[in-house]
Amino acid sequence: MKRYVTLFWVFIVNYFALSGQPQTACGTVVSAHTDPLTGTYSVVGQPFYRQVVADGYEYSYGVAQAQLETVLVNDETCENEPYTENGFDIPTSEMSVGSSNYEHYTKNAAPLGYDRLAKLVLVVWPTYASEATEMYYGLLPVIDGSEMKNGEDYHVVEGDNIINYHTIHGCDSVVTLHASLCPYTVKDADSNLYNTLILDNFCWTKSNMRTTHYFGDAHVAVPFSKVYHSYSSSLNVAELEEMFGRLYTWYSAVNIPEGSDANPPLDSDGFVRGICPAGWHLPAEPETEALFTHTADELQSSDFWLTGGGLNTTGFTLLPAGKYNSSTERFEGLLTDAYFWKISGSSFSEPIAFCTAYYCGVLMPVPDAYPLDAFSVRCVKNY
Numbered sequence: 001m002k003r004y005v006t007l008f009w010v011f012i013v014n015y016f017a018l019s020g021q022p023q024t025a026c027g028t029v030v031s032a033h034t035d036p037l038t039g040t041y042s043v044v045g046q047p048f049y050r051q052v053v054a055d056g057y058e059y060s061y062g063v064a065q066a067q068l069e070t071v072l073v074n075d076e077t078c079e080n081e082p083y084t085e086n087g088f089d090i091p092t093s094e095m096s097v098g099s100s101n102y103e104h105y106t107k108n109a110a111p112l113g114y115d116r117l118a119k120l121v122l123v124v125w126p127t128y129a130s131e132a133t134e135m136y137y138g139l140l141p142v143i144d145g146s147e148m149k150n151g152e153d154y155h156v157v158e159g160d161n162i163i164n165y166h167t168i169h170g171c172d173s174v175v176t177l178h179a180s181l182c183p184y185t186v187k188d189a190d191s192n193l194y195n196t197l198i199l200d201n202f203c204w205t206k207s208n209m210r211t212t213h214y215f216g217d218a219h220v221a222v223p224f225s226k227v228y229h230s231y232s233s234s235l236n237v238a239e240l241e242e243m244f245g246r247l248y249t250w251y252s253a254v255n256i257p258e259g260s261d262a263n264p265p266l267d268s269d270g271f272v273r274g275i276c277p278a279g280w281h282l283p284a285e286p287e288t289e290a291l292f293t294h295t296a297d298e299l300q301s302s303d304f305w306l307t308g309g310g311l312n313t314t315g316f317t318l319l320p321a322g323k324y325n326s327s328t329e330r331f332e333g334l335l336t337d338a339y340f341w342k343i344s345g346s347s348f349s350e351p352i353a354f355c356t357a358y359y360c361g362v363l364m365p366v367p368d369a370y371p372l373d374a375f376s377v378r379c380v381k382n383y
Helices: 237-244 250-254 285-291
Strands: 004-014 024-034 041-043 051-054 057-060 068-078 098-109 114-125 160-165 173-178 185-187 193-199 202-205 247-249 323-325 330-332 337-343 351-357
Touching: 202 285, 247 250, 250 337, 285 337
Parallel strands: 024 057, 068 114
Antiparallel strands: 004 024, 024 041, 051 057, 098 114, 160 173, 185 193, 193 202, 323 330, 337 351
C-alpha cells in the first residue's frame, strides 16, 4: 500500500568561527507520514545526534526515530455482535447503536517494535427487518416488516418460512415465520373446490360448504345435510347447492351423532374439524370476533339479497342461504337471511351461531341456537 511521507528537518546550527576550532550544529527532527487510503499516520521524533566533520566544520544532524505510531481506524458493525477486528475485543455489552470512540494501546507492536495507539471510530448500526412492500398472497399474516423483531415467531405453524430482509447497512434480521399458507383453493371430502380469501389474517373458504362426507379414509357420510329447496325458485336443487351450499345441523357440522351430548373430536391442532377439509376447522372465537368488526355491507355478496346486496369490500361474499327450521320442518330465509355455525370459546359442545339479514347492518349472535336446526358452514384454515 502506498504511503506518502513528509520529512521535516530542523537544524539549529551554532558555530563559532574560532581559529582552528571545529564548528558544532545541533539537529532536531520531526517525522510524519499519512496514508490517505487508511487514515493511518505516525508522528513524533527525537533528537538523534551524529558527529560529522566536513569542510572544516563539526556538526550534528537529526535522524528520525519514531517512538509512537498512532493508527486511526474507521469501521462499522451491527448491534448485538461483538467487535473483534483491528486488535480490538469489544463485547456487545459495551456497544450501543450510534458512533463511539475506542482506544487500544500496544507496546512494542510488530513489525518495527514501536509502541502503537490505535484509535477506533466505530459506527454501530441497528439490526432490523426492512419494511416489506410486496403483498404476499397466501402468506399469513400479511407482513409489515417494521413490526418484526429478530428471533420471534409470527402467527401460526405450517413449516418454517425463513425470510432475510436486507437493510441498507447489511445488518439483516433473519426472521423465522411459522406461517399458515392460504392456498388459492381447497377441496372437501367430495372433491368440491372452494376459493379462499385472507381476511383479518385468517384464511377462509369464500363460499359455504356443500360436502356430504367427512374428510378421512373411511369417507363417512354426513348424517344431516340439506339443500334449500323452494318450489318458488327458478333454480333446481343442484344449482341451489352450488350457489348457496348445504345446511347442516350442529351435530353433523361438528361430526358427532345427532342428539349426542359428546364433545366434538379435536384434530391434532386442537380445532374442531367437523365437515371441513383436513387442516381446516369450523370458525372459533378469534376468527368470528374479527369478522364481527366488519359491517354486514362489507361482508355481503353484491347480489342474491332481497334488496340487491352489499358492497362486499372484504371479499367474504356472505350469501343469504337461509336455514332449515327443524320444528316446522321447513326451509326459511332464502335471499333474506344468513346463519352460520361457530365454535364457542368456552365449550366445544355448546351450539353457537351467528346471523344477519337483508335489513340488518351487522352480524349478530343467534340466541339459544337449536342444534337440530340446519345452518351454513364456512371453514378456516388451521394456524
